[in-house]
Amino acid sequence: xxxxxxxxxxxxxxxxxxxxxxxxxxxxxxxxxxxxxxxxxxxxxxxxxxxxxxxxxxxxxxxxxxxxxxxxxxxxxxxxxxxxxxxxxxxxxxxxxxxxxxxxxxxxxxxxxxxxxxxxxxxxxxxxxxxxxxxxxxxxxxxxxxxxxxxxxxxxxxxxxxxxxxxxxxxxxxxxxxxxxxxxxxxxxxxxxxxxxxxxxxxxxxxxxxxxxxxxxxxxxxxxxxxxxxxxxxxxxxxxxxxxxxxxxxxxxxxxxxxxxxxxxxxxxxxxxxxxxxxxxxxxxxxxxxxxxxxxxxxxxxxxxxxxxxxxxxxxxxxxxxxxxxxxxxxxxxxxxxxxxxxxxxxxxxxxxxxxxxxxxxxxxxxxxxxxxxxxxxxxxxxxxxxxxxxxxxxxxxxxxxxxxxxxxxxxxxxxxxxxxxxxxxxxxxxxxxxxxxxxxxxxxxxxxxxxxxxxxxxxxxxxxxxxxxxxxxxxxxxxxxxxxxxxxxxxxxxxxxxxxxxxxxxxxxxxxxxxxxxxxxxxxxxxxxxx
Amino acid sequence: xxxxxxxxxxxxxxxxxxxxxxxxxxxxxxxxxxxxxxxxxxxxxxxxxxxxxxxxxxxxxxxxxxxxxxxxxxxxxxxxxxxxxxxxxxxxxxxxxxxxxxxxxxxxxxxxxxxxxxxxxxxxxxxxxxxxxxxx
Numbered sequence: 001x002x003x004x005x006x007x008x009x010x011x012x013x014x015x016x017x018x019x020x021x022x023x024x025x026x027x028x029x030x031x032x033x034x035x036x037x038x039x040x041x042x043x044x045x046x047x048x049x050x051x052x053x054x055x056x057x058x059x060x061x062x063x064x065x066x067x068x069x070x071x072x073x074x075x076x077x078x079x080x081x082x083x084x085x086x087x088x089x090x091x092x093x094x095x096x097x098x099x100x101x102x103x104x105x106x107x108x109x110x111x112x113x114x115x116x117x118x119x120x121x122x123x124x125x126x127x128x129x130x131x132x133x134x135x136x137x138x139x140x141x142x143x144x145x146x147x148x149x150x151x152x153x154x155x156x157x158x159x160x161x162x163x164x165x166x167x168x169x170x171x172x173x174x175x176x177x178x179x180x181x182x183x184x185x186x187x188x189x190x191x192x193x194x195x196x197x198x199x200x201x202x203x204x205x206x207x208x209x210x211x212x213x214x215x216x217x218x219x220x221x222x223x224x225x226x227x228x229x230x231x232x233x234x235x236x237x238x239x240x241x242x243x244x245x246x247x248x249x250x251x252x253x254x255x256x257x258x259x260x261x262x263x264x265x266x267x268x269x270x271x272x273x274x275x276x277x278x279x280x281x282x283x284x285x286x287x288x289x290x291x292x293x294x295x296x297x298x299x300x301x302x303x304x305x306x307x308x309x310x311x312x313x314x315x316x317x318x319x320x321x322x323x324x325x326x327x328x329x330x331x332x333x334x335x336x337x338x339x340x341x342x343x344x345x346x347x348x349x350x351x352x353x354x355x356x357x358x359x360x361x362x363x364x365x366x367x368x369x370x371x372x373x374x375x376x377x378x379x380x381x382x383x384x385x386x387x388x389x390x391x392x393x394x395x396x397x398x399x400x401x402x403x404x405x406x407x408x409x410x411x412x413x414x415x416x417x418x419x420x421x422x423x424x425x426x427x428x429x430x431x432x433x434x435x436x437x438x439x440x441x442x443x444x445x446x447x448x449x450x451x452x453x454x455x456x457x458x459x460x461x462x463x464x465x466x467x468x469x470x471x472x473x474x475x476x477x478x479x480x481x482x483x484x485x486x487x488x489x490x491x492x493x494x495x496x497x498x499x500x501x502x503x504x505x506x507x508x509x510x511x512x513x514x515x516x517x518x519x520x521x522x523x524x525x526x527x528x529x530x531x532x
Numbered sequence: 533x534x535x536x537x538x539x540x541x542x543x544x545x546x547x548x549x550x551x552x553x554x555x556x557x558x559x560x561x562x563x564x565x566x567x568x569x570x571x572x573x574x575x576x577x578x579x580x581x582x583x584x585x586x587x588x589x590x591x592x593x594x595x596x597x598x599x600x601x602x603x604x605x606x607x608x609x610x611x612x613x614x615x616x617x618x619x620x621x622x623x624x625x626x627x628x629x630x631x632x633x634x635x636x637x638x639x640x641x642x643x644x645x646x647x648x649x650x651x652x653x654x655x656x657x658x659x660x661x662x663x664x665x666x667x668x
Contacts, residue, residue, distance in 0.1 A: 312627070316597075319626035323647040324555045330651035331563060359648045370629070377630045 008050040015043030030085045038078035044071045053127045061121045061128050069117045072139060073108035076146035077101045079176075083150045086172065104142050111135060150176055235269030304372075311369040315362050322362070326355045364496050367428070371503040378425060378507060382418040385450045385457050385529075386411075392430050393448060400438050400446065407438070410449040419457040419529050425504045426529070429512075432497040433461040433525050441465030444522070456510065456528040467516035467523050476514065477502045501527070545663050548589035549573045550580035550606065551624070552598050556647070560593070563652035564659065577601025581609055584616055590666070591659055594641075596625040596632060604635060611640040620662050622655075 019039035026032040048071065051064040081098055111117060116135040121128055154173045158166060242265050246258035329352040331337060333345060340348065390409050400407040437446045444464030451458050468476060477498045498512075505512040505527045512527040547569045551557040554575065561571040572587055574580040576599040584592060584606075592610070596603040603623060610616045623641040625632055626648060633644045642662065645655065 316626045319648040320553055320556070323626065324553065324559065326648060327556065327559045327563075327652045330653060331559065334651075334653055336563065336566060362648070366627070 005050055005054065008046050012043045012046040012050065015039050015046060019043060031082065034078055034082040034085060038075065038082055041071045041075035041078060045075065052121070052130075056123075058121065058123050061123050062118070065118045065121055065128075065130050066112055069112035069139070070109060072143060073105040073112055074102065076143045077105045080146045080149060083153050083176075086169070101146075108135075108139055108142065235265075235273060239265055239269055308369045308373050311365055315366045315369075318362050319359070322355060322359055326352065326359070329355060364500060367500055368496055368503075371500065371507075378422040380420040380422055383421050383423065383426075384418055385416055385421075385459060388421075388423070388426070389430060389448055389450065389459065392427055393434070396434050396438060403438065403441075404443060405438065405441055406445040407434075408445070408447060410447055412450065416450060416452050416457060417531060419531055421508060421529055422504075425507070429501040429504050429527060430459070430461075432501045433527075436497060437461055437463040437465065437523075437525075441522075452531070454531070456530050458526055458528045460524060460526045462522065462524040464522040465520075467519055467521045468514070469516075469519065473514055473516070477512065505529070544568050544570065545591065546570045546572065546587060546589040547659060548580065548583055548587065548592045550575075550577070550583075550592065550598065550603070551595045552576060553595075560652050560655065563656055567656050567660070569659070575599075577603065577606045580606050584610060584619070585613070588615070589619060591662060592619055592621045593655070593659070594621055594623050595647075596623060596627075596636070604639060607636065607639045607641060620666065622658065622662070 016039075019036040022032050022039070023036035045068055048064045048068045052061050052068075055061055055064060080101055084098060108117070114133075116133045117139055118130055118136075119133040120131045122131065151173075154169050158169060161169060239262070242258060242262045246255065246262050329348055332340065333348050333352060386409070393407065393409055396407060434446070434448070441463045442465070446461065446463045449460045449462075451460070502512050508529050510527055510529045512525070514523055514525045516523040545568075547564055549557060549560055549564070549571055551560070551573065552575050557573045557575065561573050564571045572583050572589065574583050578600040580592075580594065580598070581601065583589075594603045594606060598606070603625075607621055607623070610619065610621060617640075620642045621640065623636040623644045624647050625636075625644065626646065636644045643658065645658070
């Protein structure tokens with residue numbers, strides 16, 4: 001058997017198998033159906049070409065030649081149909097209108113067995129040469145008319161496709177150009193001019209190029225799920241081999257053995273195929289989930305970004321009228337617009353204080369957005385924590401004493417090493433902790449101290465206030481959080497103080513944590529800053 | 533352009549106040565002129581630049597967010613101009629983000645103040661100190 005024949009047989013077998021498994025993959029999908037039918041036609045065409053040259057008899061060669069006409073009656077229609085539905089429907093022609101494509105093919109199909117298309121054959125030559133009848137040019141024209149749109153439609157569709165579909169289409173398109181171009185040229189155009197008939201065998205072989213391109217599209221771009229096809233192909237091959245062996249069994253013993261093997265193989269094959277189908281389905285579902293998660297995540301990121309920008313813009317917009325209010329009030333209090341009575345001045349001062357409070361709140365909100373955007377830039381300096389803390393404490397002595405609380409820094413017996421910190425940021429942490437201690441302590445004391453464990457400086461703020469429950473110890477450091485009891489004491493404010501403090505400490509690579517023995521048993525807040 | 537002449541005082545140091553918020557512009561101009569300055573106000577970056585070129589102020593208070601041309605652009609132009617580059621510029625902002633402050637200082641601003649953190653008296657105090665030190 002020569003090389004050409006081997007190639008023809010292989011091409012035919014591969015085409016049949018591909019057609020079968022594409023069909024089995026999704027029996028209801030138009031893409032799968034039309035591709036399978038088209039591929040069956042190609043497979044038959046390839047087989048017919050082999051048979052024409054190798055059948056050995058005139059009648060045999062004539063029959064197989066006319067089989068090619070049967071095939072060519074519908075091959076162009078299937079191919080055009082496939083082009084219209086792959087990878088998605090062509091909007092201008094779809095639905096039942098597509099079936100009209102098959103009408104001309106039906107006419108040729110009816111006449112295929114007559115001598116109007118293939119009149120006779122000459123088996124004295126190799127390869128066998130065909131003598132065409134009067135309808136052959138009409139068949140050629142029909143094929144060309146049907147194949148021309150195959151080149152145009154993908155181009156029209158291309159722009160509207162998604163990226164993955166575009167890749168699929170590109171491979172298919174290149175493959176189909178090569179195949180149809182060569183096939184049309186060698187099988188239709190050359191014979192019309194009686195140029196040479198040797199090239200007629202090239203057409204079917206070149207169809208293998210199309211098969212290869214489509215297979216590549218399958219493998220690379222997951223056209224028809226290659227795992228399933230591969231599994232089914234393997235199972236099918238083994239089944240066929242055992243079947244042939246069974247058919248060729250010498251004696252009853254061998255027959256029974258092969259039959260047994262056949263049944264086992266069939267069962268195993270079906271189970272394997274089912275499990276692969278399941279696996280592919282799960283994998284496809286997972287991919288869908290991953291994609292939707294990615295989209296959800298993208299959406300969330302956009303919302304988060306928008307929220308942060310909104311707070312930034314809102315803070316800026318809020319500060320503008322606030323600046324005006326503060327300025328006017330300060331000038332009135334300062335006597336720039338004349339003298340006010342004591343009572344009037346008192347209320348002006350109250351208004352000024354509240355505008356300051358509003359300013360502070362906006363500052364906190366801005367800080368939070370800066371923190372969340374990761375925009376805190378630490379200006380680290382070596383600081384003596386004792387002096388730093390005592391300085392901040394000075395501002396709170398009066399407030400605490402007004403409430404009847406004792407607030408003090410516990411002096412150390414030894415000097416602590418300096419720690420690298422951002423003064424403004426850590427001041428924010430301390431003021432938040434001290435502020436809270438004063439707010440939530442009605443009597444007793446607030447003690448602030450500092451120590452070192454050689455790796456960190458640890459600052460401690462201990463009070464005799466309302467304390468908190470063990471279940472609340474993590475919660476209080478979250479955004480907008482305030483325990484129920486603390487809300488009863490102080491419901492104003494945003495509940496961001498400890499959250500901000502935590503973020504600042506974490507930015508310093510430190511830790512912040514709190515302990516309490518329970519309700520009304522005071523609390524101890526600690527934060528650490530690394531020494532190196 | 534609005535000019536607030538010092539009340540019952542001979543013309544002294546000139547301060548250019550570039551701010552698009554009219555109410556704020558008005559209050560600061562009132563305070564500064566009470567303190568004895570001739571105050572010129574502009575409501576956008578283009579007008580601000582024009583006034584800087586024509587009136588040669590002794591100090592400029594410059595808002596960051598302005599229509600037509602923002603504060604940073606104006607600052608950059610002032611510092612590139614031979615006649616204007618020596619004029620001290622105080623930038624004003626409502627955000628005071630690190631990158632804003634850095635940018636302003638890099639472009640040559642003397643100080644960066646957050647409007648809502650300062651009262652007119654406090655800003656006037658800053659202005660007094662700068663004018664005084666410049667006169668020396």
